[in-house]
Amino acid sequence: MSWTEERVETLKKMWGEGQSASQIAKELGGVTRNAVIGKVHRLGLSNRAGSGGGAKAPAKEKPVKAEAAPKPKAEVKQPKPEPATVSANPPPTPISARKQIIPAGQPLPPQPSANEISPEALASVREVEKKAKKISLMELTERTCKWPIGDPATEEFWFCGLGVQQGKPYCEAHVGVAFQPMSSRRDRKR
DNA sequence: CCCTGATTCGC
DNA sequence: GCGAATCAGG
16 A cells, blocks of 8 residues: 555544544554554654644654664564544443542533343442452553443542453443343333 | 554665 | 654553
8 A cells, every 4th residue: 555645635634633543544454553653754743733833843862772683572463453442432431430429520421321230230240340450541441341430539440441342341240230131120210 | 461652774 | 755663651
């Protein structure tokens, strides 16, 4: 693949939108994120600025590493289709993580169906919460359970972080409580 | 471990 | 000009 007008334009657009290099690479196809970053630099838009009044890159240090370095480890390619990114689609805050205190300015999204959970599922959540990995926001990936535990308004807040099922945002147990079969929790006057 | 962009340098 | 390898960091 080569950098046609069209592809470059897509690159510019997406980069301008703050998309990550890897996302752009996936969109374009046929290129790696490295290629994208390389192109970005050559185009001179390394900084997401674009214009402005003389934003100049401060002189960078040049360590001058001794080359001719051997390659102790080989790079491994991992073809894995990941259509979505975490930041784009925050999971609905489930049962836990809601005391009554809402951080100002960031009202939690409505929780249409966070009531009536099957006792079994609830039990497993408790169980899982005990062995949750307590990972931070940064640790969240495509394959870590994104179930919030604790109160976001306090320090007592982390994410489950256990391994997730293929495609699912949560681990086994949390998927169970997150995606209730429409049945089993029918009528229930509130 | 996963990811991010930045840089270098042989092609 | 291109991009893999590598670096540096969250």
